[in-house]
Amino acid sequence: MKQAIKKKKSIIFIYWIIPIVAMIIAIIMLKDKYETKGKQVTIILNNVDGLNIKKSPVMFNGVKVGNIEDIKIDENNLNHFKAYLSMYKKYDYLVKKGTKFWKVSPEISLNKGIKNLGTIITGSYIEILPPKLEKKELIKLPNQYNFIALDTPPLNGIITTIKTKNSSFSIGTILVYKGIQVGEIIDKNLNDDYIYYKVLIYNKYQNLLSQDTKFIPLNSLEFQASLKDIKFTIPSLKNLITGAIKIETNKIGKPKKEYSLFIPKKILKGYKFTIISDNKLPSSLVYKGFKVGELLTSELIKNKIYNHYIIYDKYQNLINNSTLFYKLNAVELKASLNNFSLQIPDLKSAVLGGVSFITPKKIALNKKEFKVFESKNSLDEYLYKRSGAKIVTLLTKDLKFIKKDTLITYKGLTAGKVINYKYNPKTNYIEVKIRIKKPFIKLINKTTKFYTKSGVNIKAGLNGVNIQTPSVNSLVNGEISFITKENKSDNTKKFTLLNQSDLTKNNYFTINLIMNKTNGVKVGSKLKYKDFTLGSVENMIFDKNITAIIKINKKYKYLFGKNSKLYLETFQAGLNGIKNTYSIVFGSNIVLIANKNNGFKHNFTPDSINPINSYYQKGLRIVLRANSKAGLNVNSAVYYRKVKIGHIEKIKLSNTAQNVEIFLFIKPKYKNIIRTNSKFFNTGVLAIKANLLGIKIKTGTLESIIKGGVEVITPNKAGQKVENGAVFKLYDKPKEEWFEYKPKLRVGI
Amino acid sequence: MRTKENNQIFCDVCATLQSTRKKCKICGNRIYARKPYSLLKTLLYTLSAFIMLIPANLLDMMSSIKLTVEYPQTILGGIMWFYEEGDYFLAFIVFFASIFIPIFKILALIWLLIMAKIGKNRFSYFSTKLYKIIEFIGKYSMLDIFVVTIMTGFMQFGNLIHIEAGGAVIPFALVIIFTMLATQNFDTKLLWDEK
Structure with a gap:
């Protein structure tokens, strides 16, 4: 007995x-857990949109290094928030004195596009950037537990200072090295008569800073020239105008703390001459957009300004005694409703202007004093008069695309140009002065008819551009053409300007599309029928409603029966996809649903905007009654055994508003599947439901998850075939036994 | 069956009265008047369960990984999550099975240990009922483990969302196992022994 007890006692120690x-x-596990729970840090944020307590992560280069534990309003400044972060123990060393914190959230901006798209789904997070990028060095740094978050991601690079006395650059001006942007100006301030620019050099170009680094200002003209030499993406239009700073370096020696702006001295060689004018002339001498010379000095002698110019050596042969100078004005911008054109001589002279010239003859150069014309216009008129062209006037009520230099063509040949135009308030006409070249003068008589050929008369779509006009110039600028019956010249000086369509008016008829807003329809919008262009909007009248007058060739008149309909294809973007992209550029298309019977309809109102492609297709059309729209959309698919057999054409409230009517279109070949006892149910939603009774995951196709969808099932004992307009109930959930159905149904080919 | 006085022991297997203290003469089953070292074993198992309860509640039960970012959840966090999602029933069930029952069982076992030490008293009847209850609910306490295994099994959608089991699974399972072992080793007859 005693032995037995002893034996058992020894066993019991095992327990x-x-x-x-x-x-x-337990200790090992908890130690693990509390080792992962590292430093507790407080940061102050300006906004906490999208951050979730206990959920939003702290990230470093895409790796989760901590969590947000709590967010509170800062009691010292109620506009700020305090976020309590808990770092993972193993990443503690990332948070040291100088670590930067900032919030990452989805961002849409014009210059940078869409950023951080993923955070729309994951929610915003906090990103950190430690001051050093080596763990060894980081560990040595002192700890810090309270931080102020940055508003924007930190700049990635080193900052240096450039000192200058007079050059002025704006913040954002870029620094280029061999044509590549290596940095930008981030700040400037004035101190002791010097301007100090804070310059950021991006990290990977750090080595450009050395003892001998030179910062050379590039004005916009030089900058542009350097753009031409080196393939280079333009950072922004602003930089083209403000110029840039060029870096030159041999990479010798250590970087300096501060650099001075290096302004190279110019030694000018060239031919010096003087232009006499009434006002002081701009400083640059420009030829075909190139700077070929500059103003040295100017002096006032006897009420005239003597402008002393130099033309650089290599361009000297561009001028001679016959050279005529004219002032190049700042941006010539002319815009009208239909046409828009921008003539910029070059960007610097766009802002400052310049002096340009033409050299008609090749003769010697020894003249020292030149005159200057006030503008290209006055120079042109002087030249026309010298060449003996005929000048006539065209009268029009609408200037349209016409501007100076619009071409006058005859049978495709250039017969002259528009000189200028002015509005005559007495007659309410615009008088367009044109010149006709010598060989064409004999065609201008009282039988001559001038008409405009519009430059916008092009057929364009996403598939390509089909240009109908003879020359690219007239495509862009439009042109005036004329026809004549007699071949002699007379003294008629004034003509009425007609439209090209006026000449062929009788071949067309018009219909009116009456809308309460434009819906993207504009003059030139196409009227399409089965993707074929029948005509286009000729004019838009704005009064109570907006009436678009559509001009159509007479031979299509039979399509516009009493029951025909028009609808608009406007741009649409959404989860359902992007539709009708071309309409952004070319305006909405107007689409005809033709009905050839019953006479002719003249006035239309747009039918429901954007019907589905199937609108004029043949097929089975049935109606579902549902309690709610429940994720379904126009264009959502109809599936039979996960095969798409049709789609939703229209969704509307029933007349009594008790339920929703969903109009389905079933492709003709699947018509046979739908029977009187078919069951319809909503298949769209992705449902993951976990409960004690079991777990159910219901998924449709990816398309149906995004767009929603309807599934149809026909029982084994299939009922009668259905006609158009049959009404069914839409079930929210399928019944289990429905999935067992496998009727034999004939499918068309 | 109180048989201490006349030195006879009831065999659990063949239901006969035996006078021996080692083996049943009829069926060969090991027989004893009271489960050997019952109180000590129960105490040790209860203690182990209590120790394991700490990591089970502090560590993460499961983590959902949405778009590569991990969102860990403790047992209590998971209950809160179900509650926020509107699954009140599920939240209640999980709370009951995973938080209430283990703590209740441990407290009940401590009570039983004290009562067994004292011997027969006015709570003996109540204590026996209590024992019956914890013995019955023992097998349903693994619910949270089932929820985690099923969730990790089903929710595998790659980078979109997937669920992983966390570190709390093992200590939680151990809590349940230890409480069950403690219950098993407890001898209710001790509650009725007069001392």
Whole structure:
């Protein structure tokens, strides 16, 4: 007995091991957990949109290094928020003195596009950037537990200072090295008569800073020239105008703390001459957009300004005694409703202007004094008069695309140009002065008819551009053409300007599309029928409603029966996809649903905007009654055994508003599947439901998850075939036994 | 069956009265008047369960990984999540099975240990009922483990969303196992022994 008890006692000690082992395991596990829970840090943020307590992560280069534990309003400044971060123990070393914190959220901006798209789904997070990029060095840094978050991501690079006395650059001006942007000006301030620019050099170009680094200002003209030499993406239009700073370096020596702006001295060689004018002339001498010379000095002698110019050596042969100078004005911008044109001589002279010239003859150069014309216009008129062209006037009520230099063509040949135009308030006409070249003068008589050929008369779509006009110039600028019956010249000086369509008016008829807003329809919008262009909007009248007058060739008149309809294809973007992209550029298309019977309809109102492609297709059309729209959309698919057999054409409230009517279109070949006892149910939603009774995951196709969808099932004992307009109930959920159905149904080919 | 006085022991297997203290003469089953070292074993198992309860509640039960970002959840966090999602029933069930029952069982076992030490008293009847209850609910306490295994099994949609089991699974399972072992090793007869 005693022995037996002794034996058992020794066994019982084994049981003491259990809690001890349990204790050890628990301690190891908890130690692990609390080791991952590292430094607790507080940061102050300006906004906490999209951050979730306990959920939003702290990230470093895409790796989760901590969590947001809590967010509170800062009691010291109620506009700020305090976020309590808990770092993972193993990444503690990332948070040291100088670590930067900022919030990352989805961002849409014009210059940078869409950023951080993923955060729309994951929510915003906090990103950190430690001051050093080596763990060894980081560990040595002192700890810090309270931070102020940055509003924007930190700049990635080193900052240096450039000192200058007079050159002025705006913040954002870029620094280029061999044509590549290596940095930008981030700040400037004035101190002791010097301007100090804070310059950021991007990290990977750090080595450009050395003892001998030179910062050379590039004005916009030089900058542009350097753009031409080196393939280079233009950072922004602003930089083209403000110029840039060029870096030159041999990469010798250590970087300096501060650099001075290096302004190279110019030694000018060239031919010096003087232009006499009434006003001071601009400083640059421009030829075909190139700077070929500059103003040295100017002086006032006897009420005239003597402008002393130099033309650089290599361009000297561009001028001679016959050279005529004219002032190049700042941006010549002319815009009208239909046409828009921008003539910029070059960007610097666009802002400042310049002096340009033409050299008609090749003769010697020894003249020292030149005159200057006030503008190209006055120079042109002087030249026309010298060449003996005929000048006539065209009368029009609408200037349209016409501008100076619009071409006058005859049978495709250039017969002259528009000189200028002015509005005559007495007659309410615009008088367009044109010149006709010598060989064409004999065609201008009282039988001559001038008409405009519009430059916008092009057929364009996403598939390509089909140009109908003879020359690219007239495509862009439009042109005036004329026809004549007699071949002699007379003294008629004034003509009425006609439209090209006026000449062929009788071949067309018009219909009116009456809308309460434009819906993207504009003059030139196409009227399409089965993707074929029948005509286009000729004019738009704005009064109570907007009436678009559509001109159509007479031979299509039979399509516009009493029951025909028009609808608009406007641009649409959404989860359902992007539709009708071309309409952004070319305006909405107007689409005809033709009905050839019953006479002719003249006035239309747009039918429901954007019907589905199937609108004029043949097929089975049935109606579902549902309690709610429940994720379904126009264009959502109809599936039979996960095969798409049709789609939703229209969704509307029933007349009594008790339920929703969903109009389905079933492709003709699947018509046979739908029977009187078919069951319809909503298949769209992705449902993951977990409960104690079981877990159900219901998924449709990816398309149906995004767009929503309807599934149809026909029982084994299939009922009668259905006619158009049959009404069914839409079930929210399918019944289990429906999935067992496998009727034999004939499908068309 | 109180048989201490006349030195006879009831065999659990063949239901006969035996006078021996080692083996049943009829069926060969090991027989004893009271489960050997019952109180000590129960105490040690209860202690182990209590120790394991700490990591089970502090560590993460499961983590959902949405778009590569991990969102870990403790047992209590998971209950809160179900509650926020509107699954009140599920939240209640999981709370009951995973938080209430283990703590209740441990407290009940401590009570039983004290009562067994004291011997027969006015709570003996109540204590026996309590024992019956914790013995019955023991097998349903693994619910949270089932929820985690099923969730990790089903929710595998790659980078979109997937669920992983967390570190709390093992200590939680151990809590349940230890409480069950403690219950098993407890001898209710001790509650009725007069001392």
